[in-house]
Amino acid sequence: MRIFTVLSTTVLLCGVAAFGxxxxxxxxxxxxxxxxxxxxxxxxxxxxxxxxxxxxxxxxxxxxxxxxxxxxxxxxxxxxxxxxxxxxxxxxxxxxxxxxxxxxxxxxxxxxxxxxxxxxxxxxxxxxxxxxxxxxxxxxxxxxxxxxxxxxxxxxxxxxxxxxxxxxxxxxxxxxxxxxxxxxxxxxxxxxxxxxxxxxxxxxxxxxxxxxxxxxxxxxxxxxxxxxxxxxxxxxxxxxxxxxxxxxxxxxxxxxxxxxxxxxxxxxxxxxxxxxxxxxxxxxxxxxxxxxxxxxxxxxxxxQDVLGRQGDRLFQSGDLDVWTKPLSGGRVAVGMFNRSWSNREVTVDLAQIGFKDGANVRDVWKGKDLGRRTGVVRDWLPKHGATLLIVGK
Incomplete structure (x- = not known):
């Protein structure tokens, strides 16, 4: 919670994580x-x-x-x-x-x-x-x-x-x-x-x-x-x-x-x-x-994945974003986002995230395994919608 404007920011470097x-x-x-x-x-x-x-x-x-x-x-x-x-x-x-x-x-x-x-x-x-x-x-x-x-x-x-x-x-x-x-x-x-x-x-x-x-x-x-x-x-x-x-x-x-x-x-x-x-x-x-x-x-x-890695943007094209997060066991979480006001197709190339020979894909929000996929995975997203995938061998 905040009710005021703070000062402009600059970088100040400090030590390493404390024990514990x-x-x-x-x-x-x-x-x-x-x-x-x-x-x-x-x-x-x-x-x-x-x-x-x-x-x-x-x-x-x-x-x-x-x-x-x-x-x-x-x-x-x-x-x-x-x-x-x-x-x-x-x-x-x-x-x-x-x-x-x-x-x-x-x-x-x-x-x-x-x-x-x-x-x-x-x-x-x-x-x-x-x-x-x-x-x-x-x-x-x-x-x-x-x-x-x-x-x-x-x-x-x-x-x-x-x-x-x-x-x-x-x-x-x-x-x-x-x-x-x-x-x-x-x-x-x-x-x-x-x-x-x-x-x-x-x-x-x-x-x-x-x-x-x-x-x-x-x-x-x-x-x-x-x-x-x-x-x-x-x-x-x-x-x-x-x-x-x-x-x-x-x-x-x-x-x-x-x-x-x-x-x-x-x-x-x-x-x-x-x-x-x-x-x-x-x-x-x-x-x-x-x-x-x-x-x-x-x-x-x-x-909560034990690898403890934060994800980052893979690419952005207009109102479409794809983000990935490394997971334990060589898996990758993929977030596909449609920020537009209309239904849009969003894609991710499995080879681009380390699976050139294909991978097993699970759709988190649909709650189902999509089976083994190769090449490009596509999904049609509603306006302001997202698909969340878990990809692994």
């Missing part, structure tokens, strides 16, 4: 986040209900394990600086215990600034104190959102006009400070940087102990915004892998703003990108179509 990152997020994290549906209205009861639904719908067993409370849970700090939750969240440890009792993991939200996006208390100058509190509550995931820290960045940049990197250095130091604080607790807490791609976090996030980082500004529940974000990920594949993932933001599947074909495009693109899969819908009102998209076993298997 790979074990903590060996595959892209999967779960649910409260923001896209509930925003600032979320309550303890809403989160407990989401945890219940993740079990009863089969989402947990499909791999969605994090239950993340986004912004607006915070209350005020006491005289000792301890941050207490507000009246909508009477007992955060009890909430975490409830989530854990369901075989799920507990996520929370804060900001390196004095305030969060929703103008609630952030963690500035309380990083170690907050990290210890999260660990005491049993938190397993922290989303750390830039928000009001932009004011600090603007101030330091004005003070150091001869250093064009001053603001970005300050931001990276702030994210490092919380990363160190989380590590010091001794509890494995997945660290998610939410800073909208500022200063190209894929180049420095691993050195701070981060497990994922936002590569773009916020998504919304529209086809145009979703594809703008998704297709902008071309070229970032080399920065992702076990323990550290590019994050193009949460899933909008089931929130009602897109068609079924558009939501299949959304899911297809995100799994090709090895993106974290964080659902953001009202789980109590999921349709069977929503469930079939979010819990498609083949699609999830592409995202």
């Amino acid at each position: 990152q790979t074990k903590l997020a060996a595959t892209p994290p999967m779960g649910w986040n409260s923001w896209n549906h509930f925003a600032g209205r979320v309550t303890d009861a809403d989160v407990r209900s989401a945890a219940d639904m993740m079990v009863s719908t089969g989402m947990r067993d499909a791999g969605y394990v994090y239950v993340n409370v986004d912004d607006t849970w915070q209350g005020e700090r006491d005289a000792q600086g301890v941050l207490h939750p507000n009246k909508r969240f009477p007992d955060m440890k009890a909430l975490g215990d409830y989530i854990h009792s369901k075989g799920l993991k507990f996520g929370i939200y804060s900001s390196p600034g004095a305030k969060t996006c929703g103008k609630y208390a952030g963690s500035l100058d309380h990083e170690a104190q907050d990290a210890k509190m999260y660990a005491d509550w049993g938190v397993d995931f922290l989303k750390y959102d830039l928000c009001s820290f932009e004011d600090n960045m603007k101030k330091v940049q004005a003070e150091h006009p001869d250093d064009p990197e001053a603001a970005n250095k300050l931001m990276i130091a702030a994210y490092r400070k919380m990363g160190d604080a989380l590590k010091a607790t001794g509890r494995p807490i997945l660290y998610s940087l939410c800073q909208y791609g500022v200063a190209q976090p894929w180049t420095w996030g691993p050195g701070l102990g981060a497990n994922m980082w936002r590569t773009t500004d916020d998504i919304d529940d529209t086809y145009g915004r979703m594809i703008a974000i998704g297709f902008s990920q071309a070229g970032l594949a080399k920065y992702a892998g076990p323990g550290h993932w590019n994050d193009p933001d949460m899933l909008e599947v089931g929130n009602g703003g897109m068609t079924t074909d558009e939501y299949k495009t959304h899911m297809s693109l995100w799994v090709i990108l090895a993106a974290p899969l964080l659902a953001g819908n009202d789980l109590s009102k999921m349709s069977e179509v929503d469930k079939n998209i979010l819990m498609n076993k083949d699609a999830i298997a592409i995202d």
Whole structure:
């Protein structure tokens, strides 16, 4: 979530992945986040209900394990600086215990600034104190959102006009400070940087102990915004892998703003990108179509493949795209996308993706094996539609 414009970006290179990152997020994290549906209205009861639904719908067993409370849970700090939750969240440890009792993991939200996006208390100058509190509550995931820290960045940049990197250095130091604080607790807490791609976090996030980082500004529940974000990920594949993932933001599947074909495009693109899969819908009102998209076993298997490779664009021709993702066992996932407003034929040459003698092809959304194919594979896609294939010998 974001409510302001950030500074322009520049590259700052930092070290290598911290010990333990790979074990903590060996595959892209999967779960649910409260923001896209509930925003600032979320309550303890809403989160407990989401945890219940993740079990009863089969989402947990499909791999969605994090239950993340986004912004607006915070209350005020006491005289000792301890941050207490507000009246909508009477007992955060009890909430975490409830989530854990369901075989799920507990996520929370804060900001390196004095305030969060929703103008609630952030963690500035309380990083170690907050990290210890999260660990005491049993938190397993922290989303750390830039928000009001932009004011600090603007101030330091004005003070150091001869250093064009001053603001970005300050931001990276702030994210490092919380990363160190989380590590010091001794509890494995997945660290998610939410800073909208500022200063190209894929180049420095691993050195701070981060497990994922936002590569773009916020998504919304529209086809145009979703594809703008998704297709902008071309070229970032080399920065992702076990323990550290590019994050193009949460899933909008089931929130009602897109068609079924558009939501299949959304899911297809995100799994090709090895993106974290964080659902953001009202789980109590999921349709069977929503469930079939979010819990498609083949699609999830592409995202969660043990090889840990992000996909990239193979080619683009006008409104047609083909993307591929290397999979374990010498297989390849292929995403074929039609961004036009009419039905179009999209093709992929199997020889071009390493199968000059042909391959076995499975259509993920049709849920069936297409048999052995050679040469060019073709499909007619509806407007804004996608085909997702698994190709292997």
